[in-house]
Amino acid sequence: MTFQAKSQCLFTYDLGPDVYLCSGDSIQLITPVGHTYSWTPNYNISSNSASSPYVKPDVDTTYYVSVTDANNCSVLDSINVFVNPLPIVSVSEDDTICAGTATQLIASGALSYTWTPNYNLTNNTIPYPIASPLIDTNYIVNGLDANGCRNQDTIRIKVLPLPVADAGQDTSICPGSSVQLNASGGHIYQWLNPVSLSNFLIPDPISSPLDSSKYIVQVTDLNGCQSIDSVFINVYLPAKADAGFSVSSCADTPIQLNASGGINYSWSPSDYVNHQNVFNPMAFPDDDMNFIVQVEDSNGCFDVDTMRITVFKISINNDTLFCEGDSIMGFVDGDPATVFLWSPSNGISDTSSFEPWIKPSETTTYTLNATNAQGCSYQDDITITIPQPEAIIDTNFIIGCEGAILELNNNSNSDFLFNWNFDDGSSSNLNNLEKIIDYNSNLTAQLSVQDDNGCTDTSFLTYNGIGLGFDDYYQIDIPNVFTPNNDGNNDLFKVSLPGRMYECASLSIYNQWGQIQFYNDGNNLNWDGTNNSGIAAPQGTYFYTVSIKHESASGTFQLFR
Known part of the structure; x- marks a missing residue:
């Protein structure tokens, strides 16, 4: 824009078109030389009297210049300087990565971008490159907008070292065995191929691989950085044990x-071989038996195998008990046999049979000898116990007033069950009892007993009193003198009767004048020498009368003091 102040000025000039610059930039305004200059406003201008000063306005500004020549003729011109704001270029926050990893840088606020340094970037001219620095790095992005203005921002990428993962030493194991892994170097552990591991999220799991395996552990430190290591578990070929043929x-x-x-x-059961830890010991089986050998190979791996020795053996019935008269069928168990021989032959229905009937009359041990087709022999025994319960009767015969009194006592084993039966139709389950047998009659008693096994025995007792009556048993014994002086000798006048005849007897004592001095009946047929008033009778001759049912006896005796 040109202003001519005086028409007589012989020169003109033009500052040119308006200009645009970016905030913070400067521009030189050009005018002809050889004149004097005055620039206004004096704002962000390098010199307000220079012909071509630099201006660096912060805002849109119109600069005026008055140019005066040697003739003091002045010309005025102006130029608009428009200030474009800088683009607001920004990048993501500073970041921290683990060595060997990458992060995406994100810039915004411009139309085009340039990143420096161009170090481990996928593309340094795009807003979103991937950075994978190996060391701590400051990345600067320069952004250019539509006005050609530039601005920049910086992001710092800190690179953390990786943890030193250690999966442990390679090792070898036997098939079916386990080994404990032992990783180190981190805070968190994860085994990436967790097959046959007890726990894939701990540093020291138990590994039980079926085949040789490589285990990889991923180790994470407190910063979240990860590294891996591996360990190889070699599984030996299995040992192959062979115990031989059965x-x-x-x-x-x-x-x-x-x-x-x-x-x-190593052989088991060890009690049945002479040397447990050799490959060829002698075995001494006492029955069909499996012999198991554990074999260790050169790798320290184990295997087992079994061989069976079948020993010819037979067995017969277990020992038993039954009552006399019963029987049992012999039963042979065990290995097949072709020849059988039972002994003793008593009570055996067929001594060459494998299942004879056995009926012993007393406790007997039988032996069976059996032989198989290969000529092997074996024998077994059976003891058959025949209990012998015995019914035992003990008796006592007593004469009574009304007949004979038979006292019966069961003297059998007290644990036996028992029962009495009589031919008069009566019975009893008392151990001890009395039976009154009328004179001139008979009685048969039967005692039956049974033991805990159900075996029984019976005893009989017969009393035969044919032709015997009361008079046949009647007998009396009366003394002819006694001395009741309390010296302990012959102090009582005693009447002795057989059995229980005293139960129906009476005794009367008279003096020589016929006066009764004593009378009693029943159990007490003894006189102590005092009368019925309790007064001692004098010495002298006395008379007695003893009455028993329809019988009586009289006589005299002497009393001395």
Whole structure:
């Protein structure tokens, strides 16, 4: 824009078109030289009297210049300087990454971008490059907007070292075995192939691989950085034990074993071999028996195998008990046999049968000898117990007033059940009892007992009193003198009767004048020498009368003091 103040000025000039600059930039305003100059406003201008000053306005500004020549002729011109704001260029926050990883840088606020340094960037001219620095790095982005204005921002990427992962030492194990892994170097652990691991989220899981395996552990430190390491678990080929072929043998015959497949051996059951830790011990089985060998190979791996020795043996019925007269069928169990021989032959229905009837009359031990087709023999015993309960009767015969009194006592084992039966139709379950047998009659008693096994016995007792009556048993014994002086000798006048005849007897004592001095009946047929008033009778001759049912006896005796 040109202003001519005086028409007589012989020169003109033009500052040119308005200009645009970016905030913070400067521009030189050009005028002809050889004149004097005055610039206004004096705002952000390098010199207000220079011909071509630099201006650096912060806002849109119109600058005026008055140019005066040597003739003091002045010309005025102006120029608009428009200030474009800088683009607001920004990037994401500073970041921290683990070595070997990447992060995306994100810039905004401009139309085009340039990143410096161009270090491990996927593209330094895009707003969103991927950065993977190996060391701490400051990335600067320069952004250019539509007005050609530039601005920049910086992001710092801090690179953390990786943890030193250690999965442990490679090792070898036997098939079916386990090993404990032991990783280190971090805070969090994860095994990336967790097959056959007890826990894939701990540093020291138990590994039980079926085949040789490589285990990879990912270790994470407190910063979240991760690294991996691996450990190889070699699984040996399995050991192969061979205990040999199974065999059949006679009883009490040793068998030599013969195992193979290893360098060390252990046989079980050890009590039945002569050397447990050799490959070929002698075995001494006492029945059908499995012999198991554990074999250790050169890798220290183990395997087992089994061989069976079948020993010819038979068995017969278990010992038993039954009552006399019963029987049992013999039963042979065990291995097949072709020849049988029972002994003793008493009570055996067929001594060459494998299932004879056995009926002993007393307790007997029977032996069966059996032989198989290979000529092996074996024998077994059975004891058959025949209980012998015995009914035992003990008696006592007593004469009574009305007949004979038979006292019966069961003297059998007190644990037996028992019962009395009589031929008069009566019975009893008392151990001790009395039976009154009328004179001139008979009685048969039967005592039956049974033990805990149900075996029984019976005893009989017969009393035969044919032709015997009261008079046949009547007998009296009366003294002819006694001395009641309390010296302990012959102080009582005693009347002795057989059995229980006193129960129906009476005694009368008279003096020589016929006066009764004493009378009693029943159990007490004894006189102590005092009368019925309790006064001692004088010495002298006395008379007695003893009455028993329809019988009586009289006589005299002397009393001395």
